[in-house]
Amino acid sequence: xxxxxxxxxxxxxxxxxxxxxxxxxxxxxxxxxxxxxxxxxxxxxxxxxxxxxxxxxxxxxxxxxxxxxxxxxxxxxxxxxxxxxxxxxxxxxxxxxxxxxxxxxxxxxxxxxxxxxxxxxxxxxxxxxxxxxxxxxxxxxxxxxxxxxxxxxxxxxxxxxxxxxxxxxxxxxxxxxxxxxxxxxxxxxxxxxxxxxxxxxxxxxxxxxxxxxxxxxxxxxxxxxxxxxxxxxxxxxxxxxxxxxxxxxxxxxxxxxxxxxxxxxxxxxxxxxxxxxxxxxxxxxxxxxxxxxxxxxxxxxxxxxxxxxxxxxxxxxxxxxxxxxxxxxxxxxxxxxxxxxxxxxxxxxxxxxxxx
Amino acid sequence: xxxxxxxxxxxxxxxxxxxxxxxxxxxxxxxxxxxxxxxxxxxxxxxxxxxxxxxxxxxxxxxxxxxxxxxxxxxxxxxxxxxxxxxxxxxxxxxxxxxxxxxxxxxxxxxxxxxxxxxxxxxxxxxxxxxxxxxxxxxxxxxxxxxxxxxxxxxxxxxxxxxxxxxxxxxxxxxxxxxxxxxxxxxxxxxxxxxxxxxxxxxxxxxxxxxxxxxxxxxxxxxxxxxxxxxxxxxxxxxxxxxxxxxxxxxxxxxxxxxxxxxxxxxxxxxxxxxxxxxxxxxxxxxxxxxxxxxxxxxxxxxxxxxxxxxxxxxxxxxxxxxxxxxxxxxxxxxxxxxxxxxxxxxxxxxxxxxxxxxxxxxxxxxxxxxxxxxxxxxxxxxxxxxxxxxxxxxxxxxxxxxxxxxxxxxxxxxxxxxx
Numbered sequence: 001x002x003x004x005x006x007x008x009x010x011x012x013x014x015x016x017x018x019x020x021x022x023x024x025x026x027x028x029x030x031x032x033x034x035x036x037x038x039x040x041x042x043x044x045x046x047x048x049x050x051x052x053x054x055x056x057x058x059x060x061x062x063x064x065x066x067x068x069x070x071x072x073x074x075x076x077x078x079x080x081x082x083x084x085x086x087x088x089x090x091x092x093x094x095x096x097x098x099x100x101x102x103x104x105x106x107x108x109x110x111x112x113x114x115x116x117x118x119x120x121x122x123x124x125x126x127x128x129x130x131x132x133x134x135x136x137x138x139x140x141x142x143x144x145x146x147x148x149x150x151x152x153x154x155x156x157x158x159x160x161x162x163x164x165x166x167x168x169x170x171x172x173x174x175x176x177x178x179x180x181x182x183x184x185x186x187x188x189x190x191x192x193x194x195x196x197x198x199x200x201x202x203x204x205x206x207x208x209x210x211x212x213x214x215x216x217x218x219x220x221x222x223x224x225x226x227x228x229x230x231x232x233x234x235x236x237x238x239x240x241x242x243x244x245x246x247x248x249x250x251x252x253x254x255x256x257x258x259x260x261x262x263x264x265x266x267x268x269x270x271x272x273x274x275x276x277x278x279x280x281x282x283x284x285x286x287x288x289x290x291x292x293x294x295x296x297x298x299x300x301x302x303x304x305x306x307x308x309x310x311x312x313x314x315x316x317x318x319x320x321x322x323x324x325x326x327x328x329x330x331x332x333x334x335x336x337x338x339x340x341x342x343x344x345x346x347x348x349x350x351x352x353x354x355x356x
Numbered sequence: 357x358x359x360x361x362x363x364x365x366x367x368x369x370x371x372x373x374x375x376x377x378x379x380x381x382x383x384x385x386x387x388x389x390x391x392x393x394x395x396x397x398x399x400x401x402x403x404x405x406x407x408x409x410x411x412x413x414x415x416x417x418x419x420x421x422x423x424x425x426x427x428x429x430x431x432x433x434x435x436x437x438x439x440x441x442x443x444x445x446x447x448x449x450x451x452x453x454x455x456x457x458x459x460x461x462x463x464x465x466x467x468x469x470x471x472x473x474x475x476x477x478x479x480x481x482x483x484x485x486x487x488x489x490x491x492x493x494x495x496x497x498x499x500x501x502x503x504x505x506x507x508x509x510x511x512x513x514x515x516x517x518x519x520x521x522x523x524x525x526x527x528x529x530x531x532x533x534x535x536x537x538x539x540x541x542x543x544x545x546x547x548x549x550x551x552x553x554x555x556x557x558x559x560x561x562x563x564x565x566x567x568x569x570x571x572x573x574x575x576x577x578x579x580x581x582x583x584x585x586x587x588x589x590x591x592x593x594x595x596x597x598x599x600x601x602x603x604x605x606x607x608x609x610x611x612x613x614x615x616x617x618x619x620x621x622x623x624x625x626x627x628x629x630x631x632x633x634x635x636x637x638x639x640x641x642x643x644x645x646x647x648x649x650x651x652x653x654x655x656x657x658x659x660x661x662x663x664x665x666x667x668x669x670x671x672x673x674x675x676x677x678x679x680x681x682x683x684x685x686x687x688x689x690x691x692x693x694x695x696x697x698x699x700x701x702x703x704x705x706x707x708x709x710x711x712x713x714x715x716x717x718x719x720x721x722x723x724x725x726x727x728x729x730x731x732x733x734x735x736x737x738x739x740x741x742x743x744x745x746x747x748x749x750x751x752x753x754x755x756x757x758x759x760x761x762x763x764x765x766x767x768x769x770x771x772x773x774x775x776x
Contacts, residue, residue: 041770045430045455045734048772093758106766108759127759192604194535217602219749303545304742305601306749322427324735324767 031338037331044325057332063125065104067095071117079117089119096123129333132311139227139312140291147231148238148283152276155242156268169243173236180233184300187229191215191301216302219309226297226310234290238283245279246272281352285345292341313337380407380414383670385441386429388657390419394690401686406677413670415441433457433662440665441674444485446655447547447727447737449477453484454731454775459663460484467676474654474724475696480775486675487658488684489693492720493552494640494652496612496620496630502639505531505618512642512722518588521644525597528618536599538592539617542748543603549741550727551653552621553589558725559646560585564740565764570730570776573764577740578757581648586753588646593748601745624716628692631712640715643723654724656693694720731774735767 038057042050069089072080080088092109095101107123110130114120124130158169175183190197193214202210215225249272257267295314298304304311304319313333321330385403389395396419407414418439420428426448432438433455444452452458460482468476468486477485502509505527510516516524528537541548554564562582565573576582592598599607612620613633630638643650659678661671684700687693688707694716701707701717708714727733743760747753768774 043771045433045451045457046771047454047456047775091754093755106762108762109755189604189606193602194604194607196604214600214602217600217749302602303745305745307746307751319738323738326735326767326770 034331034334037328038335040328042328042331044322044327046325053328057328058336059125060329061126061129061332061336063107064110064130065107065123067092067101067104067121067123068115069095069112069119069121071119087117087119092121092123128308128311129313129316131308132313132316135223135308135310136292136294136312136314138223139230139294140288142224142227143231143291144284144287146227147234147287148280150231151235151238151283152242154235154239155246156272158239159243159246172239175233176236180296181300183229183233184297187225188216188301191225191229193217217306219307222302222306222309226294226301229301230291230294230297234287238287241283241286242276242279245276249275277354281349284352285348288344288348289341292337380411381667381670383413383415383441383665383667383674384439385415385417385443385674386425386439387417387419387443388422388425388445390421392691395687398683398686398690402678402683403674406674409677410673413667413673415674429457436664438662438664440662440667441671442660442662444477444658444660445547446474446477446485446487446658447551447733449485449658449660450479450729451731451734452660453479456663458484458660459665459668461486461659461661461675462668462672463675467679470698471679471696472654472694472720472724474720474726475656475658477655477658477660479729485658485660486679487656487696488678488687489656489696490654490720490724491623491625491656492652492654492694492716492724493555493621493623494642494716494719495644496622496626497618497639497641498635499637499639501528501618509639510641510644512718515642515650516644518644518646521646524619525592529595529597531618533615534618535611535616536597537618538598539603539608539611539620539622540592540598541603541608541621542599542601542745543605543608545741545745547737549744550737552623553744554727554740555643555651555653555725556589556646557582557585559643559648559651560588561648563728564736565728565730565732567728570728570732571768571773573736573761573768577743577764578754578761582757583754585646586747586757589744590747590750590753594750601748624694624713625692627706627713627716640713640719642715642719650723651725652719652723653727654720655726730776732764732768732771736764739763739767 039052039054040050041053041056069092071087072090074080082088096104096107098104104123107125108127110122110124110127112119112121154172158165158172193199193212193216196212196215198215199210199212203212213221215221253271253275254267257271262270293314294312295318298310298312298315299318302310304315314337317330317333317337320326320333387399389399399417403415403417425443426445429438429442429452433452438457442452442458444458449458461484463483463486468483471486472490474490475487476483477487499509501507505524507524507527508516508520510520525537528534541552550564557563557577560581562579562585563576566576593600607616609629610633611617612622613630613635624640627638627640643652659675661668665671679696681695681697681700681703684695684697685703688695688700688704692706692713694713695701695704695707698717701714702709705711706713707717728736730736739760743756746756
């Protein structure tokens with residue numbers, strides 16, 4: 001391998017040089033720089049000198065603990081209940097701000113569950129980061145089948161010899177070349193709670209039985225809305241990749257299948273899908289990696305809200321680094337994100353490897 | 357030989373010209389208003405008058421779009437490329453002064469005599485920036501709305517109390533004629549939140565940070581008054597008086613003008629559009645008194661001198677020149693801002709006595725309170741914005757405000773107290 005790359009290949013390296021140096025300057029150097037910054041307390045705007053703080057930024061992001069809250073009891077030892085009969089617990093802050101528990105100082109509640117009369121509360125040093133992490137994973141989990149599957153469907157549709165098929169190809173590809181910011185603004189109108197297009201369509205289809213939903217304003221629909229819109233936006237790109245895969249499958253295989261009397265489904269299952277194997281691996285990994293970088297949609301459409309339902313890791317990186325002038329905090333998130341994407345891609349690569 | 361002589365002559369002549377130009381020292385200046393033709397024209401007039409009016413300095417301006425202006429300044433400061441004269445957003449000034457981007461503005465007290473206090477940026481006992489204008493927020497409504505709902509017209513001397521304000525919202529809601537009683541402008545994310553809504557908090561008796569020390573938010577943002585504010589803020593959305601954080605920006609721009617909102621909490625800059633939209637009986641009501649006096653936000657764009665400027669006296673001369681009433685009036689007429697002095701206000705079309713927007717000048721001088729004057733404001737403002745959005749969306753008030761206090765305090769600590 002190495003000999004092939006180094007031996008008598010000067011021209012090749014020369015041609016690669018501009019690309020390599022740009023990648024080095026704008027991808028590799030900033031990455032190591034981010035890694036270095038994540039070990040310091042660097043601020044965006046500050047007269048204070050930068051100090052080396054070791055792994056403090058990481059522990060500030062990742063620390064988790066479980067505390068047990070015992071119900072409040074009155075003088076007779078009876079559990080205090082509010083009007084609805086719910087058990088009253090002391091506030092988590094009575095622990096996280098108490099001098100008795102210096103190890104929990106500054107942490108906040110992430111979520112809780114009940115264990116008998118007690119409440120178990122998971123506290124995190126950075127609740128926002130944890131919520132962003134979960135949202136980002138959910139985003140990736142849902143968008144991979146949605147975008148990849150949708151793109152395959154589109155590719156199958158346009159892989160036909162029909163008149164004017166190029167027009168459809170162009171139309172399906174269009175969202176990819178439009179700026180994501182413009183698309184986000186348009187979809188904000190579509191999702192609008194009052195008289196948005198989506199609500200209007202649903203109302204018309206159900207003859208008015210459907211009550212309008214404020215899609216981006218509700219915690220249970222906001223992330224889903226962004227997932228659907230993002231899947232739609234990127235579909236065209238992966239459609240082209242699928243199409244390339246489809247067209248590389250020899251026509252003779254289809255002819256043979258037709259002669260054998262295979263149904264449409266059987267043709268897809270035993271001819272098309274095996275032929276798309278490598279394409280599928282590529283699409284899977286590319287969508288996964290892209291989905292972890294979700295930012296612009298959130299920034300334009302919801303600003304991370306409502307109630308952190310759409311916080312994502314990259315959004316938090318930018319919010320901290322530039323908004324809150326905490327460059328080292330932002331750098332730490334991006335290093336963690338890098339390690340996550342790297343390991344997930346490695347696992348995907350391993351699981352989808354060719355077994356011989 | 358003749359051609360040579362001509363050449364020499366030309367050379368000599370051009371050298372002399374260059375020499376004459378060099379007698380004026382160049383001062384570079386950055387401005388946030390790129391893309392606004394009227395604004396640029398007014399500014400260029402001021403600069404041309406200044407350059408022609410004296411022989412020591414010549415100012416050259418470069419304009420940036422507002423969205424990327426602050427980023428450009430921060431980048432330039434890191435690279436050591438700051439211009440001499442900087443245009444600064446009022447609440448950001450202490451942050452930049454603390455970071456060493458700015459030096460005090462050596463301006464004479466006479467030059468700022470009679471200026472609205474909120475147009476003068478002070479930090480650590482020194483003047484760092486001076487503005488030509490301010491902005492103010494009022495409660496927009498129609499006279500016909502007040503009449504139909506049978507509401508008293510509040511005045512500066514006697515603003516609505518909290519009960520009157522809530523009764524007005526209830527009346528508007530009960531009338532069934534509006535989508536929402538009150539348009540707070542939640543669609544405008546960013547600095548609008550602390551600028552427009554922290555005065556409500558202050559009117560309750562709380563604040564974003566403790567202004568006596570500026571080293572903590574404890575006891576200010578989570579005080580009893582602040583909790584009361586939080587409950588009230590949440591009720592505005594829970595009771596359906598105001599559209600939530602997912603408000604469509606188009607509704608924010610047109611909703612009141614189209615009669616879909618009874619009241620709108622909006623700035624003087626939006627008044628021109630409202631008048632143009634044909635809302636002839638629009639009235640601009642003062643902020644309600646929620647217990648601790650009626651308060652609106654203050655502080656707009658101002659001029660200051662960067663720390664890299666070798667000639668602060670030249671920059672000060674330019675700023676003093678720009679502060680003349682005729683220019684304040686020209687800016688006001690051009691882009692609708694509130695001129696910094698009463699004299700200038702009289703020279704304008706809208707802010708002179710009897711003008712359509714005259715009330716805004718009084719609001720600015722009577723009700724305004726600048727946002728916390730501390731380098732930490734930039735971060736505290738972000739935390740405040742998120743806390744308010746979360747409370748509007750139903751988060752627990754006490755927990756949210758406590759968490760916000762923790763975050764602000766952590767940031768102050770990480771910055772070693774921001775020099776307070």
